[in-house]
Amino acid sequence: MLVPMHELLKDAEKGKYAIPACNFCNLETMYPILEAAKELHAPIILQAAASEIYYFGEDLMTGCVKAVADRMGLTVALHLDHGRDYEEAIKCLRRGFTSVMFDGSELPYEKNLAITRNIVQAAHAVGISVEGELGKIMGAEDAAFLESEEDELTDPEGAAVFARETGVDALAIAIGTAHGFYKKEPKLDFDRLQKVRELTHHLPIVLHGGTGIPEESVKKAVALGIRKINFSTIIRADFIETFRSFSTENPEEYGLMTISQIAMRKVKEAIVHCIELLGCNGKT
Numbered sequence: 001m002l003v004p005m006h007e008l009l010k011d012a013e014k015g016k017y018a019i020p021a022c023n024f025c026n027l028e029t030m031y032p033i034l035e036a037a038k039e040l041h042a043p044i045i046l047q048a049a050a051s052e053i054y055y056f057g058e059d060l061m062t063g064c065v066k067a068v069a070d071r072m073g074l075t076v077a078l079h080l081d082h083g084r085d086y087e088e089a090i091k092c093l094r095r096g097f098t099s100v101m102f103d104g105s106e107l108p109y110e111k112n113l114a115i116t117r118n119i120v121q122a123a124h125a126v127g128i129s130v131e132g133e134l135g136k137i138m139g140a141e142d143a144a145f146l147e148s149e150e151d152e153l154t155d156p157e158g159a160a161v162f163a164r165e166t167g168v169d170a171l172a173i174a175i176g177t178a179h180g181f182y183k184k185e186p187k188l189d190f191d192r193l194q195k196v197r198e199l200t201h202h203l204p205i206v207l208h209g210g211t212g213i214p215e216e217s218v219k220k221a222v223a224l225g226i227r228k229i230n231f232s233t234i235i236r237a238d239f240i241e242t243f244r245s246f247s248t249e250n251p252e253e254y255g256l257m258t259i260s261q262i263a264m265r266k267v268k269e270a271i272v273h274c275i276e277l278l279g280c281n282g283k284t
Helices: 005-015 027-040 049-055 061-072 086-095 109-124 140-147 156-166 190-199 214-221 233-249 256-278
Strands: 019-023 044-048 076-083 099-102 130-136 168-172 205-207 228-229
Touching: 005 019, 005 076, 005 130, 005 168, 005 228, 019 076, 019 233, 019 256, 027 044, 027 061, 027 086, 027 256, 044 049, 049 061, 049 140, 049 205, 061 076, 076 130, 086 099, 099 109, 099 156, 130 156, 130 205, 140 168, 156 168, 156 190, 168 190, 190 205, 190 214, 214 228, 214 256, 228 233, 228 256, 233 256
Parallel strands: 019 044, 019 228, 044 076, 076 099, 099 130, 130 168, 168 205, 205 228
Antiparallel strands: none
């Protein structure tokens, strides 16, 4: 069953756990994520950026996710990741997504706020969740500079105004994480996270760049109010590296389904670990 993301996050807030939000672009990356959730009786958020939606098939994604989730007896939110504009968000609402994100972090604060608010108004009118973003979450190649780039991190007072004025259901903030593999161990600004939570009256907070964050930092972030953590790079990397390794070691094997299933098992193992780390196993 597909449900609005805020329903899952509301339960996560009550239970003080976080939910993995996993990017996918085809059936081979979708199935192992859902299988891990089924095996561990965990809520799960499937998400896709515009390029992933286009690759899967714009008119196919929602139907496929719903059909598989229903067959497995799962409660799933389908989320637009890093939406680029109002029009893209509206398209996903019409396609049957149950949550959308608008990433206006590169825009001036007031413009980001205005567009996010407009998307919230449209989405809430049909019961759909919205995630906003405040602060710049860089690529991993920039992570080494995050400690000194104070202006790139989320301002707690600004977050409080943004949350109140937009009415978002969740807020992605920049506290020192980055997308992709880290060049060095990230140092998260937990004081900033705690201040944002206090000033936004415990709004569910989202952490992007989940791949490669030390486990103790993940656990502390969840304890301080992170309710959704994004995982994308680890899924793609595990699938590709496993596929490549098996093909290299078995050059005469041309069974695409055989090789894909081996790679899918590796992805499932990674998601099982994420679910257990975030503490949402046994919650459905």
